[in-house]
Amino acid sequence: MxxxxxxxxxxxxxxxxxxxxxHAVDPTTGEQLEPAYAExxxxxxxxxxxxxxxxxxxxxxxxxxxxxxxxxxxxxxxxxxxxxxxxxxxxxxxxxxxxxxxxxxxxxxxxxxxxxxxxxxxxxxxxxxxGDPARSPAPRxxxxxxxxxxxxxxxxxxxxxxxxxxxxxxxxxxxxxxxxxxxxxxxxxxxxxxxxxxxxxxxxxxxxxxxxxxxxxxxxxxxxxxxxxxxxxxxxxxxxxxxxxxxxxxxxxxxxxxxxxxxxxxxSAVNPVFLLPGALGERAEQVATGFAGSLTGSGGQLCTKPGLVFALDGDATDTFLEAAARAVAAVPTTALLNPGIGEAFVSGVRRLGDAEGVERVAEGDTAEQGPAVPGRPALFTTTGDRFLADADLAAEVFGPAGLVVQVRDEDQLHQIVAGLEGQLTASLHVGAADTDLALDLLGRLELVAGRVLFDGWPTGVEVNHAMVHGGPFPATTAPGTxxxxxxxxxRFLRPVAYQDVPAALLPPELHDDNPWRVFRRIDGRADTPTQETS
Amino acid sequence: MxxxxxxxxxxxxxxxxxxxxxHAVDPTTGEQLEPAYAExxxxxxxxxxxxxxxxxxxxxxxxxxxxxxxxxxxxxxxxxxxxxxxxxxxxxxxxxxxxxxxxxxxxxxxxxxxxxxxxxxxxxxxxxxxGDPARSPAPRxxxxxxxxxxxxxxxxxxxxxxxxxxxxxxxxxxxxxxxxxxxxxxxxxxxxxxxxxxxxxxxxxxxxxxxxxxxxxxxxxxxxxxxxxxxxxxxxxxxxxxxxxxxxxxxxxxxxxxxxxxxxxxxSAVNPVFLLPGALGERAEQVATGFAGSLTGSGGQLCTKPGLVFALDGDATDTFLEAAARAVAAVPTTALLNPGIGEAFVSGVRRLGDAEGVERVAEGDTAEQGPAVPGRPALFTTTGDRFLADADLAAEVFGPAGLVVQVRDEDQLHQIVAGLEGQLTASLHVGAADTDLALDLLGRLELVAGRVLFDGWPTGVEVNHAMVHGGPFPATTAPGTxxxxxxxxxRFLRPVAYQDVPAALLPPELHDDNPWRVFRRIDGRADTPTQETS
CATH class of the missing domain: 3.40.605.10 (Aldehyde Dehydrogenase; Chain A, domain 1)
Known part of the structure; x- marks a missing residue:
């Protein structure tokens, strides 16, 4: 070691x-850690x-x-x-x-x-x-x-x-x-x-x-x-x-x-989640459990934490909210990353709790001897009317806190979507009866977020070829990446064109014979090299 | 009509x-043109x-x-x-x-x-x-x-x-x-x-x-x-x-x-041109004629106009400069695009002519009855020492004017290249004996310009799949494009990831069966659709 x-x-x-x-600080014990680091x-x-x-x-x-x-x-x-x-x-x-x-x-x-x-x-x-030296009026x-x-x-x-x-x-x-x-x-x-x-x-x-x-x-x-x-x-x-x-x-x-x-x-992002009526009708408890896990995992300190949930008023949403409150209340308080994040979390939770028309529906489990920098889970709810009236409710709270917005009807939902800032992700939970609304929301949310996902939670970003961890401002400063x-x-490359450069001076990947066997486009058409034979 | x-x-x-x-103004006659346009x-x-x-x-x-x-x-x-x-x-x-x-x-x-x-x-x-629902520990x-x-x-x-x-x-x-x-x-x-x-x-x-x-x-x-x-x-x-x-x-x-x-x-760009000794030894006159044409074509009002030429001191460069001066002097004065550009050109030419250590070697041909907004070709020369001492000499003059810099040696040439701002293009004229220097310069200039070209002139931008009309700041504000x-x-697109979206709701190009037959990457590997059979 x-x-x-x-x-x-x-x-x-x-x-x-x-x-x-x-020195770094152990957020669990509050102790100053060794060694010291010089600035x-x-x-x-x-x-x-x-x-x-x-x-x-x-x-x-x-x-x-x-x-x-x-x-x-x-x-x-x-x-x-x-x-x-x-x-x-x-x-x-x-x-x-x-x-x-x-x-x-x-x-x-x-x-x-x-x-x-x-x-x-x-x-x-x-x-x-x-090139084509014979092209008229000028060689290509x-x-x-x-x-x-x-x-x-x-x-x-x-x-x-x-x-x-x-x-x-x-x-x-x-x-x-x-x-x-x-x-x-x-x-x-x-x-x-x-x-x-x-x-x-x-x-x-x-x-x-x-x-x-x-x-x-x-x-x-x-x-x-x-x-x-x-x-x-x-x-x-x-x-x-x-x-x-x-x-x-x-x-x-x-x-x-x-x-x-x-x-x-x-x-930053609040990663809105849309719980459609069919999904909640079919599996409100299951959705609530998944939500509580995604909200509080890693102390809610993930860029893709689902901080805002939208659901249409109704019995199924009440069932979801009750189940989510129970699930969040059962999550123990964990240490947050550092004292600065801990202070910002406390102030963010206080801001939500003090906001007009916002109700706290759950607080996480807290032991007698908690961590020095405590992240106590918290779940709040409000109405679509209040959400539309108070722009602060859409601000990120970094840590294990979330807000469930009970939306009056689809018109109000569309009004809310139209006002969303750029996001890293947007999630939909969809039931058999929700196809039309889901298609409509998908078409709107693809303009709002870098990733739209169905019947899952945005935390746990798969690292692959198709992933987008990005999105319109203010999720990122470079929505095209x-x-x-x-x-x-x-992000760290720039295209350069080489015109009439002699073959002997061209970089290898631009040689006719493609020595590195890389994918290329010839006159705009894809040209995939065959597998190398040994 | x-x-x-x-x-x-x-x-x-x-x-x-x-x-x-x-009203627009006819820069040839100076007449105000009809119709009027309202702001x-x-x-x-x-x-x-x-x-x-x-x-x-x-x-x-x-x-x-x-x-x-x-x-x-x-x-x-x-x-x-x-x-x-x-x-x-x-x-x-x-x-x-x-x-x-x-x-x-x-x-x-x-x-x-x-x-x-x-x-x-x-x-x-x-x-x-x-996806892979069977992946452990979590489904893909x-x-x-x-x-x-x-x-x-x-x-x-x-x-x-x-x-x-x-x-x-x-x-x-x-x-x-x-x-x-x-x-x-x-x-x-x-x-x-x-x-x-x-x-x-x-x-x-x-x-x-x-x-x-x-x-x-x-x-x-x-x-x-x-x-x-x-x-x-x-x-x-x-x-x-x-x-x-x-x-x-x-x-x-x-x-x-x-x-x-x-x-x-x-x-903006000054599109530096490097005339290597071998090229000038082989074809100084031909290079000079090509240069004069590219410098003064379209009244020198192209983004890729070669406004700066670098050549190493020597007889061949003298020959080039004399031939270039003759060629530029033979180019008639033409109308510039509008009065504002005409004024800026006059002031830019005056600035070059008045600069310490800069000599005017040619002025274009001018008729008695010239255009109302005249663009009279002009060619200047200076030394590498003066060029390095006076940053203004590297500034663009929009119109048919150029500066030939006579460089002391390769060390000074490298010093000059190291100080160049971002450019749309950089051009090299290369002879049989210039391969080593050309390779070295190519490696430097690909970091300076969006396009590097050999034995040609940067004006006349081919519109195709491989072209880059861009480059590092200040040639553009977005060097990656x-x-x-x-x-x-x-420039006008943004990537979006769709995660676990039901097939029925996916946009056509993301369907498994590729109905539009577009090029795709599957797990990162190129997948070119076969030609559609009718």
């Missing part, structure tokens, strides 16, 4: 910055980005196969430190062992998915329009397109996914796959976890003889580090998962640069 | 706005965007085949008004008939390209990851992804492409192909051209029984109209081709909205 030492990593070296020290500042940012810019010149020219093997080795290294992570992550986050095991597997799994995709090559978006040029990496990427670790959206999470994996060096700002609430994973990446880079500057990990608890990183001229793009305030602040900084850069911020799944790589 | 009436089009109706009147304002914007939002609900649900036929009919209609355009465009722009004919063909051609692509369906980006959900249109798009007509980047130009064609209604702000220097093309679209919409609100054309000469359009909450994205100042102003407005939207602005070619459609 390797122990965290309290270091950052820059250009392959352990770095103890000279800034003020900070990185402008000097460390310059060192890390200069190393990243130098590494970019080498790393961007590595073959997809080289990067695939590197990502697979990082995945193996993360799996190998599973026991260390089990000893570290729960203390820093309050998350249970089962969740840590699952998230470790997701993290290594998504690294392996990008490795496989690197080999398939569709991400290169190769397009070849062959030979034009070939591929994608190139944008440059060093800054990644902000998220508090709520200490592995899958942090140091070696989806943003890092997709940027490294694209050929971009990564400078990570570790989330200050899990620095030791970040160090363990960062060390795995640093050691794997060295073992694969790749430039050490390809990866850096910087610790910091204040805003200065992030600001210095986003405004550094060597940084070409930013990946962020966190609060709306944080994402918007980084976006403003990035837009104000001499050369503006994109910030891919996944910020996803931060989970294969297409996440596209 | 139909005559322009001086009208805007909103929701299918001719509209005479109540704002102040303005549209906030009232017309609200009418047009409300109609567009209503039309979106219908238009976005049309099949790709329906939109393909519509785009083909618009292409036919534009070809059919060719004689009207020949009577109108030259007077409003000073552009010669041959250019108008060529641009008409390009405009209808790109509409037809999008029609063909709509049928092929790769743009839908369909990805299917089939069925996830299917497609692209949906973002909503009504505002398009700003460009002054320098009265057809191909204006009312029915690339932005409009790609947005309409994507399923987005379009509200065009016509460029005030060619309102009658805009009206003719706008009428062709309006009439084609009606003939195809598509919602009239799918297209609107608004006239205006001031900034208010554009500001109202970009800040209208119903507008979901903006396409713009024009000046850096204009693009940045629109971007700021869009970023400051309650819901920010993307501005796809193609703004292109405004010419098939991938332009991606």
């Amino acid at each position: 390797s122990s965290p030492l309290g270091v950052s990593f820059i250009d392959g070296a352990e770095v103890r910055a000279s800034g003020p020290a900070f 990185c500042g402008a000097a460390e940012v310059v060192q890390a980005t200069a190393a990243a810019a130098a590494a970019f010149e080498v790393y961007r020219r590595t073959t997809p196969e080289t990067r695939a093997r590197f990502l697979e080795a990082v995945a193996d290294a993360i799996d190998a430190i599973g026991p260390d992570l089990l000893a570290t992550v729960p203390a820093e986050t309050g998350l249970p062992e089962a969740r840590v095991k699952g998230e470790t597997g997701r993290t290594s799994g998504q690294l392996r998915m990008f490795a496989a995709d690197l080999r398939e090559g569709g991400w290169l978006d190769v397009r070849i329009d062959p 040029p030979d034009v070939r397109q591929r994608s190139v990496p944008v440059g060093p990427v800054a990644v902000f670790g998220a508090s709520n996914f200490p592995l899958a959206f942090s140091v070696a999470g989806g943003d890092t994996a997709s940027a490294l796959a694209a050929g971009c060096p990564v400078v990570v700002k570790a989330h200050p609430s899990h620095p030791a976890t970040s160090e363990l994973v960062g060390r795995a990446i640093v050691e794997t880079l060295a073992a694969h003889d790749l430039p050490a500057g390809t990866f850096a990990l910087l610790h910091g608890a204040g805003n200065e580090l992030g600001e210095a990183l986003v405004t550094d001229p060597r940084i070409a793009a930013v990946g962020f998962t966190g609060s709306r305030g944080g994402g918007l602040a980084l976006s403003r900084l990035a837009a104000g640069r001499e050369v503006p850069i994109p910030v891919y911020a996944e910020m 996803t931060s989970v799944g294969a297409r996440a790589i596209e | 139909s005559s322009p009436l001086g009208v805007s089009f909103i929701d299918g109706a001719e509209v005479r706005a109540s704002g102040p009147a303005f 549209c304002g906030a009232a017309e914007v609200v009418q047009a965007t409300a109609a567009a939002a209503a039309a979106f609900e219908v238009y976005r649900r049309t099949t790709p085949e329906t939109r393909a036929r519509f785009l083909e009919a618009v292409a036919d209609a534009i070809d059919a008004i060719g004689p009207d355009l020949l009577a109108t465009v030259p007077a409003e722009t000073g552009l010669p008939e041959a250019r108008v004919k060529g641009e008409t063909g390009r405009t209808s051609g790109q509409l037809r390209m999008f029609a063909a692509d709509l049928r092929e369906g790769g743009w839908l980006d369909v990805r299917i990851d089939p 959900p069925d996830v299917r992804q497609r692209s949906v249109p973002v909503g009504p798009v505002a398009v700003f007509g460009a002054s320098n492409f009265p057809l191909a980047f204006s009312v029915a130009g690339g932005d409009t064609a790609s947005a309409l192909a994507a399923g987005c209604p379009v509200v065009v702000k016509a460029h005030p220097s060619h309102p009658a051209t805009s009206e003719l093309v706008g009428r062709a679209i309006v009439e084609t919409l009606a003939a195809h029984d598509l919602p009239a609100g799918t297209f609107a054309l608004l006239h205006g000469a001031g900034n208010e109209l554009g500001e109202a359009l970009v800040t209208d909450p119903r507008i979901a994205a903006v396409g713009f081709t024009g000046s850096r100042g204009g693009g940045l102003a629109l971007s700021r407005l869009a970023a400051g909205r309650e819901v920010p939207i993307p501005v796809y602005a193609e703004m 292109t405004s010419v070619g098939a991938r332009a459609i991606e």
Whole structure:
């Protein structure tokens, strides 16, 4: 077992910055955790980005196969430190062992998915329009397109996914796959976890003889580090998962640069759920149990937590609400991720409870000796009229709290849908009699959310090729992209056209004979290489 | 022949706005042209965007085949008004008939390209990851992804492409192909051209029984109209081709909205050309003639005009410069597009001529009775030292003027390349002895420009599947995109994932049996439908 030492990593070296020290806090016990971490500042940012810019010149020219093997080795290294992570992550986050095991597997799994995709090559978006010297009145040029990496990427670790959206999470994996060096700002609430994973990446880079500057990990608890990183001229793009305030602040900084850069911020959502009458008529209790599980799992601290439920007034909705209240009341209070999130949760629950026309229908089970940062589940209800009258009721409460809105009729439901902000997800529970209403809502919700799902819960985001973890503002700052799944790589690529470039100078993937056997489009038509025979 | 009436089009109706009147000016004669056009304002914007939002609900649900036929009919209609355009465009722009004919063909051609692509369906980006109810520990959900249109798009007509980047130009064609209604702000220097093309679209919409609100054309000469359009909450994205100042102003407005939207602005470039020693040794005269033609064609008013040339000091470069000076001196003064561009050109040429260490080596031929808005070709030269010392020398001069930089050695060349801003294009002229230097420069320039071309000139942008007309800031505000070619459609689409949606409710392109026979990815692997048998 390797122990965290309290270091950052820059250009392959352990770095103890000279800034003020900070400690993580165990949200279960309230204890300050060791080791201390020193705050990185402008000097460390310059060192890390200069190393990243130098590494970019080498790393961007590595073959997809080289990067695939590197990502697979990082995945193996993360799996190998599973026991260390089990000893570290729960203390820093309050998350249970089962969740840590699952998230470790997701993290290594998504690294392996990008490795496989690197080999398939569709991400290169190769397009070849062959020339025609005989075309009249002017010869047709030979034009070939591929994608190139944008440059060093800054990644902000998220508090709520200490592995899958942090140091070696989806943003890092997709940027490294694209050929971009990564400078990570570790989330200050899990620095030791970040160090363990960062060390795995640093050691794997060295073992694969790749430039050490390809990866850096910087610790910091204040805003200065992030600001210095986003405004550094060597940084070409930013990946962020966190609060709306944080994402918007980084976006403003990035837009104000001499050369503006994109910030891919996944910020916030309430993930509305629509319980249609047929579904509740058929299985109100079952839906209620599923809802309570999704609402309170991981302490309700998931980007896709279903925070808002809409159901039409009626007996079946009453049955659902009673069952949901019972289920939520039976969920024990768990530790939230850190004291800041704990305070925001308490204030969010108070805001809901104090709102006009909002009734609290359940509070979670609380033991005598609760966690130091308690997340006590809470369920509220209100009417469609009140919901429409009070825009604050649609705001996210991060943690295990939700609001069930009892809607008067379908007209009011449509009015509510028309006023929804952009969302990561929207869910429908549908019975046999609900087809018409479901089809109508599907057609509306596909304009509101990045993912629409039926008869399930939005938490538990599958990492695959079709997933979209994104959505219209304010769910994200870049609705055309996803931060989970294969297409996440596209955020860190840019198309380049090569016109009449001599064959000897073309990059391999643009050669006529397709040596990497990647998927291509010839004159716009798909051209899938046959399997290589051995 | 139909005559322009001086009208805007909103929701299918001719509209005479109540704002102040303005007239286009014939830049050849200086005459004010008829008819007058009334400035549209906030009232017309609200009418047009409300109609567009209503039309979106219908238009976005049309099949790709329906939109393909519509785009083909618009292409036919534009070809059919060719004689009207020949009577109108030259007077409003000073552009010669041959250019108008060529641009008409390009405009209808790109509409037809999008029609063909709509049928092929790769743009839908369909990805299917089939579910597996038996997966342990949790069932694997069925996830299917497609692209949906973002909503009504505002398009700003460009002054320098009265057809191909204006009312029915690339932005409009790609947005309409994507399923987005379009509200065009016509460029005030060619309102009658805009009206003719706008009428062709309006009439084609009606003939195809598509919602009239799918297209609107608004006239205006001031900034208010554009500001109202970009800040209208119903507008979901903006396409713009024009000046850096204009693009940045629109971007700021869009970023400051309650819901920010993307501005796809193609703004400016000097399109550096690198003349390598071998090429000049082999064919200095030929290169010089080609350069003069590309520099001064269309009055030098193309986004891809090669405004900066770099060549290493030496005899061959002297030969090139002398030949280029002769060739430029032989080019007659032509009319520039409008008085504003004429004034900016005069001031840009004066700035270059007055700059320290810059020498004017040629002025174009000028007749006694020149055009009212004269664009007199001009060629300047300077040293690599001066170029590095004076950042203003790298700024675009819109019009037929260029600067040849005589570079001391390869080290200085690399220093210059490292300091280049983002560009639409970079060109290399290469001889047999230049391979190493060319490969090195190619590797650097692919990070600087959206298109790198060999032994040719950047003007004359091929419209095809592999073209990139884009590039790093400040060439564009969205380096991951292109405004010419098939991938332009991606700017107006957004991915959506459908999870466990019952087959009966899925959109057709996500059905297992692929009724539209579109290209798809199944579990990440390309799946090209076989040709349909009849």
